[in-house]
Amino acid sequence: MGTEARTICVVANPKSGRNARDRAAIGQAMQVFGPAAELRRWHRGDDLDAFVRRAVADGFTTIVAAGGDGTVMGVAHALLGQDAALGVLPLGTFNYFARGLGLPQEPEPAARAILGGHRRRISVGSVNGQLFLNNASVGIYPSILQAREAIYERWGRSRALAHWSVIRTIWRFQRAKPLDLVTDGVRQSLKTPLIFVARSAYQLERFGLTGAEAISDDRFAVFVARGGTRWHLLRTAWRLATRRVKVGEDVDVISARDVVVETGKRRPLVAFDGEKRRMAGPLDFRIEVGALVIIVPDDADRVDA
Template sequence: MNPGSGRRRGRAAEAAILGAARKLDREVVLRRLDRRRSVGDQARQALSEGHAVIVAAGGDGTICGIAAALAGSDTPMGVLPLGTFNYFARSLGIPADLEAAVALLQDGVPRRIPVGRVNGRVFLNNASIGAYPAILAMRERVYDRWGRSRAAAYWSVLRALLGGRHAMMLDLDLDGERRQLRSPLVFVMLNAFQLEQLSLDGQEIIENGRFAVFIAPEKGRWGMIRSAIALATGRLSRSRDFELLGARDLTIATPAARNRVARDGERARLEGPFHFTLEQGALEVLVPGRHPGLAPASHDA
């Protein structure tokens, strides 16, 4: 459990989880994540101890960190959504209500889902280079001052873009097709539900087993701000605000040796070039048995 995730934090969330867990026919061990150690290290330790299910209680960043340790294993992951947006949990029909989400740890069915990787590092919803990592840094500062909320998240976007973002020269290889262009932002999407919520195209690309790759045109600070407002109001235009491509295997090279890369809300500086790969069926997650379009899948799916 990440005690700092979302609006319902710390002792209140812990009490709610443990209260609901008493109704299960399983023993539940709850551990608070230690900020002095990486989420992945702590998840790998739990995995080595042989628990039947490893549960990620937190926001999308916490869930991604735990999923990275479980990807490729036969141990299923449970999810208790405690974040602000909870795109991953919502995409799988996992309820926001904590008691119902805890009950799913016993009643859910295993479903194998794909994960994305950039230079080997896992992501579940999206990964990006360019302006968005700077936006995330601003968002954390806004959260620290005003608390976590969707309004604060949108405000942080405008604050970051007012500082100006320079376009990068990019060399792209999309499934063997090479392109060169300038852009301040590339977004690689894996979660079709998130696109639906943002009123964006590309859902069919993801459903057909590819990344939806969004490339922002070079349009200056105010153009980026207009695009951000259009995104927040559901009026983003494919012809005006972005180019949409699809790829199963994507490599992006920039002039800089290292760039900040965002993965499901978490930031890290990585060495380029940036290689994005898609691994089908790499992660097993407990989901509702009757969620539309999510029939149970076998281990060899």
């Protein structure tokens, strides 16, 4: 059936207008969509939820998020529970959600895949009401994101610098903190540097991790890092990069539909799809069943990530 161009509103973040690569990519995609589609850029300080919902109120039924995983997550959050569909024009460093859908990474083929794609309703994860598409976590990973942002600000964005931010943060790591983890009503008291709650089967497969079955069953794959020293973390990071993480030695994996994390902090720092924010504890992770409509490519447009 496909997507009519007149139903499309492309939503781009403020940086896309200043970044020559992203600006060119959006321009190429808009040429494929044609003049019936509309491009809107929100500005720093704008309420993205309100911005997206205004586009829906204006009659657009396909909202294309032009950006990386963080932008896609933000637009998806605004579309929770609505009939308007999320499309993705991948412009980020990793693009896990887009790759998981089999979307082309180049702008013109991606735009054609959106035009030729079809709608599908999917389940997504949330933490304290905040949607996430790929993962959310508490512990050392939010600190890694802080270091990554500082490095990106100084040197620009690249995968090599993203990996360097991991090493730098682990090297400064002090000790694992105690917390309580409740999965489907079962409570555990733990000392761990990281709780990682996954919802992307593609991301798990990319790093050679188990848990894809839980994702397809509308559950979370919850990874609990073992070991409390920087050496343990460096070893786990190396094994993750080389797809050799060992369940029971480096991490424990739990399949659960409802997850609560109690860190003992009033407002712990939480990472979700490359973004981070302090949230009121305890942290309540839920599966939002069938809450989001997305555009997925037809087989002819699908690519291997």
